[in-house]
Amino acid sequence: MNYFHNPQFIYRIVLLLKNYFMVKETSQRILYKTAILCLGKDITPEDRVPDDVACVEVWNKIFQLAFGFRFSNEVNTYPQFLKLATSNKFRLLNPLEKPEAGDTIISPTGLGNGSLPNGHIGIFGENGRIMSNDSYNKVFLENYSLVTWTERYKRYGGFPILIFRRI
Secondary structure (H helix, E strand, C coil): CCHHHCHHHHHHHHHHHHHHHCCCCCHHHHHHHHHHHHCCCCCCCCCCCCHHHCHHHHHHHHHHHHHCCCCCCCCCHHHHHHHHHHCCCEEECCCCCCCCCCCEEEECCCCCCCCCCCCEEEEECHHHEEEEEECCCCEEEEEEEHHHHHHHHHHHCCCCCEEEEEC
């Protein structure tokens, strides 16, 4: 069995490393580091949601691996956006704030111009890169930059781009 494909194993490794180094890290940094550990993996092998539309399920699973509990049971981007917007665990960045590693980017379904059927959610990595569920490869990848996300979801799809920071 490949332990790196086991989400519980990844969660335990994250806890072990946090305890070993005893470094007080921000919640957003913990989310980022957990996301890095999940790159290249199908972290929702139980397929509660089909892999080609599992971005919210994948985001929630990464949150659970990072913090030990699911943020929500939502599977669509619009209800997930509402949960983020009303949560005391996240704050919406203003347009002048620069996204940082561990921030969450979301373009909610239903708020676009109809050119794309679905919105999307991802987690910022370093240097403006964005990690998210890849519908084609069905694994979690670093597959966007802020520029390519903006081109696809805002310019083409007409979606808003909303960025939340874990607090």
